[in-house]
Amino acid sequence: MLLPNPMAIASSTLPPTIHCANTRCQAPHTGAADAGADVVCQHCGTPLLRRYLWVVGNSRWTDSVGQLIQGRYWVVGDRILLDTQPGMLPVVPEVSATLPEAFEPYLHLFHYGSSVPKVYGLIDLADLNTFLLEDAPIQEILGGGSTSTGGSSPSHADLMPGIEQAWTAASPQRQLSWLWQIARIWGPLLREGVAQTLLEPELLRVMVVWCGF
Numbered sequence: 001m002l003l004p005n006p007m008a009i010a011s012s013t014l015p016p017t018i019h020c021a022n023t024r025c026q027a028p029h030t031g032a033a034d035a036g037a038d039v040v041c042q043h044c045g046t047p048l049l050r051r052y053l054w055v056v057g058n059s060r061w062t063d064s065v066g067q068l069i070q071g072r073y074w075v076v077g078d079r080i081l082l083d084t085q086p087g088m089l090p091v092v093p094e095v096s097a098t099l100p101e102a103f104e105p106y107l108h109l110f111h112y113g114s115s116v117p118k119v120y121g122l123i124d125l126a127d128l129n130t131f132l133l134e135d136a137p138i139q140e141i142l143g144g145g146s147t148s149t150g151g152s153s154p155s156h157a158d159l160m161p162g163i164e165q166a167w168t169a170a171s172p173q174r175q176l177s178w179l180w181q182i183a184r185i186w187g188p189l190l191r192e193g194v195a196q197t198l199l200e201p202e203l204l205r206v207m208v209v210w211c212g213f
Contacts, residue, residue, distance in 0.1 A: 016074040021087040022046040049086040052157045053120055054136035055079040070123055073132075080138055080157050090121025090132070103131065105192040115185050137205030160205040170206075178206060 015031045020041040027043040040047050053073070055061065064075045072088070073081040083090075109116045117133040124130070137160040163178060170178070182198055189195040197203050 016068065016082060016084050018048060018050065018082075019085045019087060020044060020046055021049040023087045026085070026087050050140065051083040051086045051134065052076070052136070052138040052140065053081045053083060053132040053134055054117060054138060055081060056131040056133060069125075073123065076157050080159075081132065082157070091123065092121050100131075105189070105194050106133070108192055109185075109188055112185055112188065115181055139207075160207060162202055163204040163206050164201045166206050178204075 017028045017030045020027045020029070020043065022041065022044050025041060025044040025046065027041055029041065029048060057079070059079070061075055061078045061080075065077060067075045068084070069075065069081070072083065072085050074084050076082050103119055106117065106119050110118055114135050117136040120132045120134040122129045122131050138157050139160050140157050167175065182204070186195055186198060189198060
């Protein structure tokens with residue numbers, strides 16, 4: 001795992017405070033990730049947005065769960081972050097030349113919706129730019145019951161199951177839908193030189209087909 005800058009990370013056992021996504025409001029909502037929490041802002045009525053992001057790379061983040069990075073991104077799982085300020089623009093490269101070549105396919109395939117994740121922004125860890133993806137194959141799992149302090153247990157997020165894991169339990173119609181989605185993006189990925197990712201089952205996540213490269 002990349003060692004974060006100690007000035008940019010804070011640890012807490014308290015639930016994260018999610019701010020309203022309405023840029024004219026941005027009211028804080030403590031415990032908005034808890035099961036049964038408010039789903040709309042109590043100040044302006046805007047639906048509260050829980051945007052989960054996927055950290056690019058092979059680093060392990062399991063030891064960082066419960067930490068707030070750069071005052072904004074709450075670590076909820078291994079390489080899975082919750083944006084606690086969804087109404088604020090993310091940090092993005094100042095010029096296109098700073099974007100690694102490996103990320104160009106994500107930009108070219110932007111219009112393929114949830115089948116391909118999108119570059120969201122970056123965070124600076126240990127003086128290295130770490131990129132974040134949105135529309136990644138992340139599903140929210142709501143907590144149930146109560147915590148030891150009497151509050152509701154928080155929701156958490158995890159990767160969607162791999163296609164191999166889900167295949168045998170899926171209906172023929174669902175299996176056909178997955179195959180159709182793979183066929184739909186095969187040509188575009190081939191033109192970008194990343195079609196081989198569709199042959200790696202661990203990179204295909206369902207309910208929707210997702211690919212990573």
